[in-house]
Amino acid sequence: MSANGPTMAQALTAALRDSLRADPSVLVYGEDVGPLGGVFRITDGLTAEFGEERCFDTPLAEAGIVGTAIGHAMYGLRPVVEMQFDAFAYPAFEQITSHLAKTRNRTRGRIALPVVVRVPYGGGIGGVEHHSDSSEVYYTHTPGLRVVTPGTPADAYRLLRAAIACDDPVIFLEPKRRYWSAGEPGSVPGAASGESPPAPQPEELDRAEVRRSGTDVTLIAYGPTLATALEAAEAAEEEGWSAEVVDLRTLAPFDDATVTASVRRTGRAVVVHEAAAFCGYGAEVAARITESCFHWLEAPVLRVGGFDIPYPPPKLEHHHLPGVDRVLDAVARLQWDAPVPAASGGRGRS
Amino acid sequence: MADMTSTDERAAAHDLLPPPGPIRLIDADGVRLDGTAHPLPPLDVLVRLHRRMVTGRRFDRQSAALTRQGRLAVYPSSLGQEACQVGAVLAMDEADWLFPTYRDCVALVARGLDPVEALTLLRGDWHCGYDPYLHRVAPQCTPLATAALHAVGLADAARRRGDELAVLAFLGDGATSEGDAHEALNFAAVYRAPVVFFVQNNQWAISVPLSRQTKAPTLAHKAVGYGMPGVQVDGNDAAAVHAVVAHALHAARAGAGPALVEAVTYRMDPHTNADDAGRYRDEAEVAEWRRRDPIARLERYLRTAGALDDAALHAVEEAAEREAAELRARMAQEPRVEPADLFAHVLARPSAQLRGQAALLAEELAAEGGAPAGPQEAR
Numbered sequence A: 001m002s003a004n005g006p007t008m009a010q011a012l013t014a015a016l017r018d019s020l021r022a023d024p025s026v027l028v029y030g031e032d033v034g035p036l037g038g039v040f041r042i043t044d045g046l047t048a049e050f051g052e053e054r055c056f057d058t059p060l061a062e063a064g065i066v067g068t069a070i071g072h073a074m075y076g077l078r079p080v081v082e083m084q085f086d087a088f089a090y091p092a093f094e095q096i097t098s099h100l101a102k103t104r105n106r107t108r109g110r111i112a113l114p115v116v117v118r119v120p121y122g123g124g125i126g127g128v129e130h131h132s133d134s135s136e137v138y139y140t141h142t143p144g145l146r147v148v149t150p151g152t153p154a155d156a157y158r159l160l161r162a163a164i165a166c167d168d169p170v171i172f173l174e175p176k177r178r179y180w181s182a183g184e185p186g187s188v189p190g191a192a193s194g195e196s197p198p199a200p201q202p203e204e205l206d207r208a209e210v211r212r213s214g215t216d217v218t219l220i221a222y223g224p225t226l227a228t229a230l231e232a233a234e235a236a237e238e239e240g241w242s243a244e245v246v247d248l249r250t251l252a253p254f255d256d257a258t259v260t261a262s263v264r265r266t267g268r269a270v271v272v273h274e275a276a277a278f279c280g281y282g283a284e285v286a287a288r289i290t291e292s293c294f295h296w297l298e299a300p301v302l303r304v305g306g307f308d309i310p311y312p313p314p315k316l317e318h319h320h321l322p323g324v325d326r327v328l329d330a331v332a333r334l335q336w337d338a339p340v341p342a343a344s345g346g347r348g349r350s
Numbered sequence B: 001m002a003d004m005t006s007t008d009e010r011a012a013a014h015d016l017l018p019p020p021g022p023i024r025l026i027d028a029d030g031v032r033l034d035g036t037a038h039p040l041p042p043l044d045v046l047v048r049l050h051r052r053m054v055t056g057r058r059f060d061r062q063s064a065a066l067t068r069q070g071r072l073a074v075y076p077s078s079l080g081q082e083a084c085q086v087g088a089v090l091a092m093d094e095a096d097w098l099f100p101t102y103r104d105c106v107a108l109v110a111r112g113l114d115p116v117e118a119l120t121l122l123r124g125d126w127h128c129g130y131d132p133y134l135h136r137v138a139p140q141c142t143p144l145a146t147a148a149l150h151a152v153g154l155a156d157a158a159r160r161r162g163d164e165l166a167v168l169a170f171l172g173d174g175a176t177s178e179g180d181a182h183e184a185l186n187f188a189a190v191y192r193a194p195v196v197f198f199v200q201n202n203q204w205a206i207s208v209p210l211s212r213q214t215k216a217p218t219l220a221h222k223a224v225g226y227g228m229p230g231v232q233v234d235g236n237d238a239a240a241v242h243a244v245v246a247h248a249l250h251a252a253r254a255g256a257g258p259a260l261v262e263a264v265t266y267r268m269d270p271h272t273n274a275d276d277a278g279r280y281r282d283e284a285e286v287a288e289w290r291r292r293d294p295i296a297r298l299e300r301y302l303r304t305a306g307a308l309d310d311a312a313l314h315a316v317e318e319a320a321e322r323e324a325a326e327l328r329a330r331m332a333q334e335p336r337v338e339p340a341d342l343f344a345h346v347l348a349r350p351s352a353q354l355r356g357q358a359a360l361l362a363e364e365l366a367a368e369g370g371a372p373a374g375p376q377e378a379r
């Protein structure tokens, strides 16, 4: 991860650019995404290259942005819209949950809504209130939406290309504190060479990935906490634990197979995310692991999340965000010296 | 530095202001008014409006009866609003799109939809029973004003593609208070989208009168604030509704941008069959509006104009009766519902979880000895 390749922000820009090149029905719009290039500069240069007709500023109204995107998509366009920040997507909540998510089902598949809603999310950038929410479960709890979040620049490119090519609506959550993290050189196709590869296969949006192999415990993370989990895995190594790291990538649908296979190998699992742990995404992950891996588990599945508090002000946010130490503490609590029940005939691993 | 939109792009307020009083071409006694802003639609159009209103009302009454018999889960009647629904829809081109509300089943049927498919939502066998692309009618749904934004998006997409069509977006008077109505009007104006907002001001939003929704002089006046023309029309005068909407749609198709039409009418029935209008409004008010019945008005005019006699009226009523009988017969059959449909259209590519749940339900049904409902891939 400590590489000097393109940043996640550059990867996202490249994905938008290549999607606009590849498909004339793709439109990019939102608040300040035109000449300014977005407050995070993700749409930098797109209006210049593709013109006002393809990348433009909308009136300042999020329900309006998503609602008109639905109409655009009904007529065969593929809108990619930007919400300026996580908490500023809430005005669009009704359009997203009542229409974007449900129209295909409502019309028995007759209306497809290939709309991507890009949302910079999560904390860690010293933002004042309303600029740091982890809003993923509002969307993952809504059937009909795909929810995707990259943890690396390479994935940011691949997943955004796949999301734009996908016929389902996708909530694309961008971990804003990782925007400026660089990936491996050459990890973003076309970034250096100028060529635009075709969009990845749609199956790209169904898969978690093992980012680091290990044998003792599985750390499950996504988006902003992938880097935290990888760092924690390094540190755990020094303490004698071999940690595997699974990057979920697509929060909905959930890749049960990859997660189950990993936890059955290691027998222990910790889910790491920034969002409040109560009814957080980790609760679902823990429940699913319990259902699919019960006989393989050596310890309860633990969650490391944010506290159950409104997102803190900048001077206090470091107490809230789960860091490496909190992950290591959780790993340490995984009943490493619990006796093996004599009658069980082994540990149930197979 | 700042983008100072040049004043020539913005219309002057007085060009957008609604003319005083609702536009009316035929008065409540069926008399053609002189010196009107719009010409009267040709006689053959008026005859068609009349016929569609009669069959529309018969359809509405039949649907209300089906609800009493338990054949529909709920029915929001548009009794008294036939001139709005039929007048506006018959003003559309085939290429135009209609975005109806839940109250607009008569409009759907006037647009040519199969009445059974139009009633699917209210019958409860699925959410939307018709193919939106077939007659260019967006799905009906209940969250107020939300579809107005879809209408603007679709209209804007057509404009971007250079397709000459307009979109007719229905709204209720209550729905104009919703934030999405505001955003739709604003986006439409900024995008110069070819969309006509058609507000059926039927005076009531369930139990709440218009006076509780707005302090604007009229709903049509709201248009001015968005930079589009607003116009009030007598919503019980089918000729006027048709003329005004046709004019606005034509202008939109020609690139003049959006407009707002407020049709002043009245909801004669309770909000739905489940509502008790006696708790909030006087029968005297209803009786007053009964005198302004839209069908009787056009009938009187057509008789005076020599375009309708007893025999012709009888034929129209008989045709309406036949359609109602056919609807009754078709609705008497239990709808076929397909449990596998529950999973088939959630995503374009069903997830592993959905496939698993579909299989589970199929097993449950097989165990009950019910119809086999295998997991079904989306089309």
Ligand SMILES: Cc1ncc(C[n+]2csc(CCOP(=O)(O)OP(=O)(O)O)c2C)c(N)n1
Pocket (backbone or CB within 6 Å): B103, B142, B143, B144, B171, B172, B173, B174, B175, B176, B202, B204, B205, B206, B267, B271
């Ligand atoms: C967002 C939203 N809020 C509340 C409701 C419940 N509701 C259904 S119809 C209605 C009244 C709507 O009145 P109006 O817009 O005037 O249309 P009408 O029913 O008179 O045709 C209400 C409050 C709803 N459907 N959607």
